[in-house]
Amino acid sequence: MPDLRTPPPPLVPALRLPVRFTGSGAGVGELSWGQREIWLTMRRQRSWLPIGGWSRLAAGTTLAEVTDELRWMLRRYPTMRTRLRFAPDGRPLQSVADRGTVGLDVYDCPDGEDPEAFVIALDAGDRARPFDLVEAWPLRMAVVRHRGAPSHRSTVMPHLVTDGLGGRLFLAEVADRAGAPADTGTPPLEQARWQAGPAGQHQNASAVRHWRRTIARVPAPAVTGAGPYLRGEFRTTALPLAVHVLSERADADSSQVLMTLLAQALPGDGPAVLRPMVSNRFRRGFERVVAMVAQRGLCAADVAGRPFAEALRRVGAAAMGAYKYAYLDPDAVTAAFAEAGADPDAGLWCNDRRVASRQGFTGAAPAAAEVRAAPPGTFRWTVAQDDPFDPLSVDIDDDRDTDSGGRGLLLTVFTDAARLPAAGAEAFVRRAEELAVRQALQMLATAAETP
Incomplete structure (x- = not known):
């Protein structure tokens, strides 16, 4: 490192x-x-x-x-x-x-x-x-x-x-x-x-109510972050191949599939807490503005031990609320966490920044042999620093530097080593890749057996 x-x-x-x-x-x-x-x-x-x-x-x-x-x-x-x-x-x-x-x-x-x-x-x-x-x-x-x-x-x-x-x-x-x-x-x-007017305050109040309901499922702080803060890169061709299969077979958005895999790979037995970055550009006047309109959402889903199809449904339903209510006053979020005594840094902070594959994969879904032949991803730590990153965060990008014709994914992982050490953070993204491959192969085998 x-x-x-x-x-x-x-x-x-x-x-x-x-x-x-x-x-x-x-x-x-x-x-x-x-x-x-x-x-x-x-x-x-x-x-x-x-x-x-x-x-x-x-x-x-x-x-x-x-x-x-x-x-x-x-x-x-x-x-x-x-x-x-x-x-x-x-x-x-x-x-x-x-x-x-x-x-x-x-x-x-x-x-x-x-x-x-x-x-x-x-x-x-x-x-x-x-x-x-x-x-x-x-x-x-x-x-x-x-x-x-x-x-x-x-x-x-x-x-x-x-x-x-x-x-x-x-x-x-x-x-x-x-x-x-x-x-x-x-x-x-x-x-x-x-935002300061009546309509904005009504939007903020509705969003705060949603956040409070979700924050009630967030645990109290267990560890005070102290660093060091680490950044690593996980390059994988197996994960996007498997996600292509799962997205097509389940008729689900690939971001929902990725969020579900990451949620199931998170350590711990409680609800999976996810903090997705939400664009907010679906709101009136925001589609073409060059400004900072993206904000963090919050959702929690019980996925531990659940079949993938059920976990996918639970994460999808929870994420809809996160997307709808990510437009609010950040100071109100801080106050809501403090009032509940919940951990404001809990969960996985995730940002799906893909461009090429975000709206869907090109071509037919890969066959089982192609998924099975894809090697495990490669991981390397790139930065250690005293200044904090987000506690546990994954940025997802299309990876153009692979040997797979641009079909790879790059997961940039940030972790506070006091909360989740380096070995645990690497194991987390590898576990998501393994879950994806295993579930994709199961779906393909089921499809082959079904008349």
């Missing part, structure tokens, strides 16, 4: 280009529920939770074209010109500007170096550097030049700017600025105003 992480040395830009921008929707107000939830996560994890990435620029791209694109982004998306302010009582507020100047850093990659390796190091450095959420614009963009020509770009933002789906939306719109629709959804300032 690696040692605690140390940031790479910063690279020095050759120049910084000032990019002036203007935009609408300026004002100061409360954080929206989505912003407040990610702010609480940032404080808990002692991180500004950088998101973004790097990309190659098309041949012939000029610095003027990149600055025009950056100016367009800032004009279109209010969250990219939103900074924090703090009320006298310490409460965070959002401050949206209608104008300003942001710097575009330009770096020169030495002639003998690989520009891709250079931008990867640059991107890592920008993520590692502290971020001033009060004074700095929430966007770090840099261009790498190689032999005098722009070759790569890095864009890094705090998670306050947007969630994952909003990030994919803005990338698609930037790639086709001319075709981007006029509708940009409901910005966070307007969200916060609605």
Whole structure:
């Protein structure tokens, strides 16, 4: 396992280009529920939770074209010109500007170096550097030049700017600025105003009632987290093959199948407590907004010792409530856990971030021989740190780095070793894979025997 992480040395830009921008929707107000939830996560994890990435620029791209694109982004998306302010009582507020100047850093990659390796190091450095959420614009963009020509770009933002789906939306719109629709959804300032009004308070009250009913099934804190906090990667081709079979045979959404397998693999005999990340983009005005609207849901299901079909039904029913009531004031969630004396960190925090296979697998379901031939997944620990992650968390992504033609899954596992040690966390995801393969083979054998 690696040692605690140390940031790479910063690279020095050759120049910084000032990019002036203007935009609408300026004002100061409360954080929206989505912003407040990610702010609480940032404080808990002692991180500004950088998101973004790097990309190659098309041949012939000029610095003027990149600055025009950056100016367009800032004009279109209010969250990219939103900074924090703090009320006298310490409460965070959002401050949206209608104008300003942001710097575009330009770096020169030495002639003998690989520009891709250079931008990867640059991107890592920008993520590692502290971020001033009060004074700095929430966007770090840099261009790498190689032999005098722009070759790569890095864009890094705090998670306050947007969630994952909003990030994919803005990338698609930037790639086709001319075709981007006029509708940009409901910005966070307007969200916060609605949430403070009668309709928002009614929504919050309904959600809190659901959370209280579910929290009553959550155990009291048994262990105080103390770290170290570990991150690992589980790459598997057997799990997606089995999930494809189970999803098709049970006529169930693959996310529901994965949640059920993870729930049954959790250690312990009580109800399986799940904390899924919920998009909330099915709500009016949220489909096209580039903002943080995803929030954690909460559900509990009795699945220990149950047949898979029954466990699948129980998790599906519980998850529906989690999805419906994940739109609420995070401070009310904190208060509800405290009132009940329940563990606010209990359960599995899960985030299904797949793109390619989220809406369904391509092609026919694999045969039993293919499922049986898939090797067990590979696991490795990648990070140990003092700053906390979520207590036990699994992010699920499509894995494009496997030898299976892109049909693998990557499960990124986070654990507080004081709650669940490294060996237990690895055993947990391996158990989910084993359950999936065994159940898929049983379903295929039953289907073969049935006239």
